[in-house]
Amino acid sequence: MKGVTTLLEFQDVKWQLPSGEPIIKGITCKLDSRLTVITGPNGGGKTSLAKLIAGVEKCTSGKILLDGTDITDMDITGRAKLGIAYAFQQPVRFKGLTVRDLLELSAGEKLGHNELCALLGKVGLCAEEYIDREMSGALSGGEAKRIEIATVLARNVKLSVFDEPEAGIDLWSFSRLVETFEEIRNGTTGSLVIISHQERILSIADEIIVVADGTIRTAGPREEVLPKLLGGEYACRCPQRNGGGCQ
Amino acid sequence: MSNIMDVNFNGTTAEMLKIISDYDEVSGFAGAYNIREDSKCAGRRSSENITIESKEDKPGINIRVNPFTVGETVFIPACVTHSDVDDLVYNDFYIGEGADVVVVAGCGVHNDGEEQARHNGIHRFFLEKGARVLYKEKHIGTGKGTGLRKIDPVTDCVLDEDSYLEMDTIQLRGVDRTTRSTSAVLGKGAKIVVRERIMTDGDEEAVTKFHVELNGEDSGADLVSRSVARGNSHQAFYSVVEGNNRCTGHSACDAILADNGKVDAQPALNAANVDAALIHEAAIGKIAGEQILKLCSLGLTREEAEEKIIEGFLK
Numbered sequence: 423m424k425g426v427t428t429l430l431e432f433q434d435v436k437w438q439l440p441s442g443e444p445i446i447k448g449i450t451c452k453l454d455s456r457l458t459v460i461t462g463p464n465g466g467g468k469t470s471l472a473k474l475i476a477g478v479e480k481c482t483s484g485k486i487l488l489d490g491t492d493i494t495d496m497d498i499t500g501r502a503k504l505g506i507a508y509a510f511q512q513p514v515r516f517k518g519l520t521v522r523d524l525l526e527l528s529a530g531e532k533l534g535h536n537e538l539c540a541l542l543g544k545v546g547l548c549a550e551e552y553i554d555r556e557m558s559g560a561l562s563g564g565e566a567k568r569i570e571i572a573t574v575l576a577r578n579v580k581l582s583v584f585d586e587p588e589a590g591i592d593l594w595s596f597s598r599l600v601e602t603f604e605e606i607r608n609g610t611t612g613s614l615v616i617i618s619h620q621e622r623i624l625s626i627a628d629e630i631i632v633v634a635d636g637t638i639r640t641a642g643p644r645e646e647v648l649p650k651l652l653g654g655e656y657a658c659r660c661p662q663r664n665g666g667g668c669q
Numbered sequence: 670m671s672n673i674m675d676v677n678f679n680g681t682t683a684e685m686l687k688i689i690s691d692y693d694e695v696s697g698f699a700g701a702y703n704i705r706e707d708s709k710c711a712g713r714r715s716s717e718n719i720t721i722e723s724k725e726d727k728p729g730i731n732i733r734v735n736p737f738t739v740g741e742t743v744f745i746p747a748c749v750t751h752s753d754v755d756d757l758v759y760n761d762f763y764i765g766e767g768a769d770v771v772v773v774a775g776c777g778v779h780n781d782g783e784e785q786a787r788h789n790g791i792h793r794f795f796l797e798k799g800a801r802v803l804y805k806e807k808h809i810g811t812g813k814g815t816g817l818r819k820i821d822p823v824t825d826c827v828l829d830e831d832s833y834l835e836m837d838t839i840q841l842r843g844v845d846r847t848t849r850s851t852s853a854v855l856g857k858g859a860k861i862v863v864r865e866r867i868m869t870d871g872d873e874e875a876v877t878k879f880h881v882e883l884n885g886e887d888s889g890a891d892l893v894s895r896s897v898a899r900g901n902s903h904q905a906f907y908s909v910v911e912g913n914n915r916c917t918g919h920s921a922c923d924a925i926l927a928d929n930g931k932v933d934a935q936p937a938l939n940a941a942n943v944d945a946a947l948i949h950e951a952a953i954g955k956i957a958g959e960q961i962l963k964l965c966s967l968g969l970t971r972e973e974a975e976e977k978i979i980e981g982f983l984k
Contacts, residue, residue, distance in 0.1 A: 477966075502967060514959045533909075
């Protein structure tokens, strides 16, 4: 495998809601490929896991290590400075901050027109149209989502986490985005962790982790995990299809 | 026609002019101007198309812009540079048909003393058919005195058919008390756009009042106020938009609270025509937690994130 890989390690990580309801019920694994896709049924704990990586939430118990450094107690800023970038599932809107402002904050420097064009091009947006627009509610869901992704690409760090990057994005922009993920994977630095249900993203993964009910159900190389992903399981939880009856 | 007076003002005014009206010490103002300092005229120049003359019956000036004057700027800054000044001035703008001009009307109040220093500017705008005006107003308060710095602008506008007035106003800290009253009466096809940004801190108080009458068919108003109240400061926002014909009206009051800041918002929409489309939005609260999280995830500290969010909000 080419390029430098970042090692992210979970050691018996647990997380519960303030009410005490357990969401992540003990996850131990090592993410050491260039592109890991975390997938699994809705409500299984994938987004919670992404938030635990970024530091948006803190583990209730267990440890998280990044390239051997214990980041468990590190706050979100500290983790960002250490090289973790996180694309929110729901893009955050700002009244007043423009697309340029956000991309420059992400990059940590002023960006020239060509750099802005290149960044927005990776998510299928034209810089001319967007750089001076506010990242406010005036942008459509798909536009905001793509800008959110561009803020993570602008950071160019060692570990980028994307939470359902496909959500709300049109087919054409999505194709461009998949190419961008492949470019990063095939480049010299930067590992990706992508939470996704999308077959095209699963098909470019090095490793796939299936998270369900707060634990890892399966994990391994794509070639092993992908073919049996849906084997023996109905997506539908209707009791009638599962042999039961309606109450 | 040119009416040139010598420019003669003190250093405090010079400093404030740079902030409130982009004054260049070398080249001065690029256009007609009238500088008011401590209730006196400290410099004036008319241009071929813009005439500035003193009022005869009360303090103040008449600014007349010839019809179809395009691309010119007129500067009318006012400064109060010490305590115990209560400046009252009446400035009337007559904007001729089809003119398209910029008016820069900043105000600075400097007070190192114990008595209050106040500037009260009463502005009236009369826009003739098809005239367009961008009105820029920046307010600052400076000095270390305990006396209050007060700025109380009143702006009354009459917009004739198809005219357009855009008001861009900003006041960031330093002014202890301000009451800003703006009214506008709009004729057929006329539009008014107001962008107001206010930040108060310490024990400052700011009151904003808008009253817009959309009387003409297809007239429109867009009022957007963004404010930040920090420290123990207090702001109040009152707006009334009257739709008396087929028209569109939008007003928005967005306020960020920090520390013990207080904001009252009382927006009113009065519709008296079935085709009057009036909308109001108001949101008051602290900075959204997710906004701070997002900027922290880019490597900013919590404090840096808050500053950036406020800076962008008031930009």
